[in-house]
Amino acid sequence: MTRAHDIIRIVRDAYGGADGPLPLHAPIFAGNELAYVQATIESTFVSSVGAYVDQFERMLVEITGAAHVIATTNGTTALQMALLLAGVEPGDLVITQSLSFVATANAIAHASATPAFVDVEMTTLGMSPDALRDFFECDCERVAGGVRHRASGRRVAACVPMHAFGFPCRIDEIARLCAQWRVALVEDAAEALGSWRGARHCGTAGLLGTLSFNGNKVCTTGGGGAILTHDALIAKRAKHLTTTAKIPHRWRFEHNAIGYNFRLPNLNAALGCAQLEQLDAFLAFKRALAQRYCSAFDSAGIRFLVEPPDTRANYWLCALLLDDEAERDACLDITNDAGVMTRPVWEPLHSLPMFAQSPCGPLTVTHDVSRRLINIPSGVRAMEPT
The missing domain is CATH 3.40.640.10 (Type I PLP-dependent aspartate aminotransferase-like (Major domain))
Structure with missing residues (x-):
């Protein structure tokens, strides 16, 4: 089993075994x-x-x-x-x-x-x-x-x-x-x-x-x-x-x-x-989901990004850091084909044509992250993560 299939399994398990399409982040209208x-x-x-x-x-x-x-x-x-x-x-x-x-x-x-x-x-x-x-x-x-x-x-x-x-x-x-x-x-x-x-x-x-x-x-x-x-x-x-x-x-x-x-x-x-009015409940779900992801991805040997020290993150979009660009692209293909929406991080802004002439400092980490990071489903659902 490839790491892409591990990602699919872990994401679906975190959402209670959901077998339909899983979006990256969809709104929930469950209140007033x-x-x-x-x-x-x-x-x-x-x-x-x-x-x-x-x-x-x-x-x-x-x-x-x-x-x-x-x-x-x-x-x-x-x-x-x-x-x-x-x-x-x-x-x-x-x-x-x-x-x-x-x-x-x-x-x-x-x-x-x-x-x-x-x-x-x-x-x-x-x-x-x-x-x-x-x-x-x-x-x-x-x-x-x-x-x-x-x-x-x-x-x-x-x-x-x-x-x-x-x-x-x-x-x-x-x-x-x-x-x-x-x-x-x-x-x-x-x-x-x-x-x-x-x-x-x-x-x-x-x-x-x-x-x-x-x-x-x-x-x-x-x-x-x-x-x-x-x-x-x-x-x-x-x-x-x-x-x-x-x-x-x-x-x-x-x-x-x-x-x-x-x-x-x-x-x-x-x-x-x-x-x-529902913000606290949304944040509680997302943090519980992140905890579930963290444990499962750690066991699978896949790096899940966690909140920095002395912070409390909303985990708006959960992120994985893969080994290289080739693995990232393969995972994007396989997961999206399986109905688990994943996305790469944005193209670095200095590489876009309208900002290509802008002043830049060294961008070592930017280049590294942009080749390896993917976001995984992170939205609130009408059920608790298991």
Whole structure:
């Protein structure tokens, strides 16, 4: 029996012997979703103004510990707006990791900036503080008004680490480096709702953080995102700019800046409120599933990635690290043919044509992980793992 067949067996056993197709991560609507959406339709407030938008934001404040939350149309618009609020300007560089979903770099480009890629570390799959330190010390210099990238002459305006698959990166060390170099820290916590490093929820260590509520996330609003911040003035500005920069008035249409139509519709927020009510149950299932996987894959001699020390991960997508690219590709073929959905990690962003000219540090771990990692079914099901 090949390791691909071991993977199929272990995944199906972890889901109670399920013999049908097993998706990577599908949403579960087992709470008040229908009732809240119906109530929203009956209220006629289905767009970006409504009681459920306010409730959704309040619930996220309570869950994450952020002082302020502004709900947006998706995680990409949340990150784009967060970068603008952090002071990123056209032509700036924004440091991020190449091992990430393309939306991270797209949001930087939408802010008219250019990504600069540094390596990740194997233990977290997130930005390596050591790689970030090397980039600052070897490739940048302090100048009046900030930090400049020596080779390009561009200002380094922000740093965007991403908490891959819900594994918290070493954000405290990254935050200290950003503070030392006076570069704004904006966390991409799109995949990390319910993930913690120590006593801090992912997305709350920097000036701003962002979440995603796409259909494949732990909780979904269908589409949706959120900006997190502890700064009241930034929060006020975020809400204003994402609501077309309209000056509040009973009937006048006055706008005092170039704004964005980025506010989450009430209809989506209603779905999100019902989902957040079930967050604890979703997380409990996913952690139990991860424990089951960990034990079984260890016995089979297959490396299952576990949460880093001093963290509590949401295990959004469980991941295996195989021996090489050939084994990865063979496993992808066999498992998907058998109805067990598996996927490789994203193509490294620096290898995509639109970002191929972006500055890069050494990316040794990024290249290694991108050849060997696969994700396996990780969604919540209407039964407990055995």
